[in-house]
Structures are given as structure tokens and as C-alpha cells.
Amino acid sequence: MTKQAGEPQWRTSSYTERQDCVELAALDADSIGIRDSKNPAGPRLSVTRADLRDLVSRVKAGQLDRC
Template sequence: MNASTRVAWRKSSYSTQEGGACVELADLTSAVGVRDSTDPRGPVLQFGRDTMAVLLNRIKAGELDR
């Protein structure tokens, strides 16, 4: 992702103003970007749409719960 590229980041509804485990997602056209909302200038992970869909489905199904 180019640093000058402007994208709309969406914060997780589970994120709070108190910090902690905050996640934001962005549509990067060919991928989904994931970053730490407390460090918006920090690294961005990029996942293919199919990979992200599989991950979200596993999370929703509780497959990754401890």
C-alpha cells in the first residue's frame, strides 16, 4: 500500500476508546487491509478477499475461541 493512498478505515465495533486490542479494516480494492487503530501510521497487513472471508467465517463460528 502506498503511503499517499487514501483509504477509508473502519474500526471494529469491539474496539473501545480505552485502547487495547483495537483493529481497523479497509477496502484496498484487491485486498483487505488490517491495522492497529492505536497506531494508524504503523504496519498494515494485507489479506486476499477469499482468505479474509474464511477467517471471518471461522471467527463467527467460534472455531478460534479459546
């Protein structure tokens, strides 16, 4: 598949060793796209940069861990 002009540049974490992970892409100045690398044509989420920062902070702090 050839990348189309204007198509988001999807990337994974540098810590990823496998291909089954979450990918992120800048969609515009304030929006980040999130998708599953195993299903790149599947559903995608779009969140603001601020919401993504908040989510990552909460994950790192353990606030979303299940008991």
C-alpha cells in the same frame, strides 16, 4: 493530518465503542487492509477478500477459540 488522494478509507465496526480496535480498508478490488486503530502508522496486514471472509467465518464458528 489531512487525508491524501488515494489513501485508504479506514473504518471500524459499528459495534465499536472505543478507539482501541481493528480497522479495515479496501486497498483494491481484491485486497483488504487491516491495522490497529491505536497505531495507525504502524504495521498493516493485507489479505484477500476471500481470506478475510474465511477468517471471520472461522471466528464466528468458534474454530479459533483457545481451550
